[in-house]
Amino acid sequence: MRVPNHIGIIPDGNRRWAESKGMTKEKGYDSGLDPGLTLFKLCKEAGVKEITYYGFTTDNTKRPSIQRRAFTDACIDAVKMISKEDASLLVLGNTKSPMFPKELLPYTTRRTFGKGGIKVNFLVNYGWMWDLNQLKLSNSSSAKNVAGNIQSNNISRIDLIIRWGGRRRLSGFLPVQSVYSDFYVVDEYWPDFKSEHFFNALDWYNKQDITLGG
Numbered sequence: 001m002r003v004p005n006h007i008g009i010i011p012d013g014n015r016r017w018a019e020s021k022g023m024t025k026e027k028g029y030d031s032g033l034d035p036g037l038t039l040f041k042l043c044k045e046a047g048v049k050e051i052t053y054y055g056f057t058t059d060n061t062k063r064p065s066i067q068r069r070a071f072t073d074a075c076i077d078a079v080k081m082i083s084k085e086d087a088s089l090l091v092l093g094n095t096k097s098p099m100f101p102k103e104l105l106p107y108t109t110r111r112t113f114g115k116g117g118i119k120v121n122f123l124v125n126y127g128w129m130w131d132l133n134q135l136k137l138s139n140s141s142s143a144k145n146v147a148g149n150i151q152s153n154n155i156s157r158i159d160l161i162i163r164w165g166g167r168r169r170l171s172g173f174l175p176v177q178s179v180y181s182d183f184y185v186v187d188e189y190w191p192d193f194k195s196e197h198f199f200n201a202l203d204w205y206n207k208q209d210i211t212l213g214g
Helices: 014-019 030-046 065-082 102-107 128-137 195-206
Strands: 007-013 052-059 087-092 112-115 119-126 158-162 182-186
Touching: 007 030, 014 030, 030 052, 030 065, 030 119, 030 195, 052 102, 065 087, 065 119, 087 102, 112 158, 119 128, 158 195, 182 195
Parallel strands: 007 052, 007 158, 052 119, 087 119, 158 182
Antiparallel strands: 087 112
């Protein structure tokens, strides 16, 4: 089976899941932590070399403060969970904004934990415009190398993006790295993650004709 080198994860549906359980929306975020760790371990076992989680965006920070606090805390906890594993960890986002959690500042330079190995990226307070605006500061010659002159230049091209929650959109997820990504949608909400979702996505990817436009 052809295994993607880099998988992007959009863990959507936390709020809808909470409401379906009779809870308020903010209660759904904590229930996404264990699925994230399980998926990390599955990726390692499968031989995936890099994984990027979509934590929260600059647009998400417009939500009510109780939800904002909940998804921020969930991202902090998720990063700390991965830091206890064997991984090369990076948190990427707009650190100049007050919405970026100060607890994650130590992770904004890639760090190796345990034996290292698989690269894990968390997008926290990330915005695609913030990412690409770095190009305006580049001179004309370096700007031709778009991938090397954006804020997310330390993150490689994504082979496969998996989105939970049924939505058919990328929501600004790393626009440069995802330009030729294959896109697989899981209809179930992220807190209802099952290992079969991951294996079904790998099986689907294995059947795709990967040409990168060629």
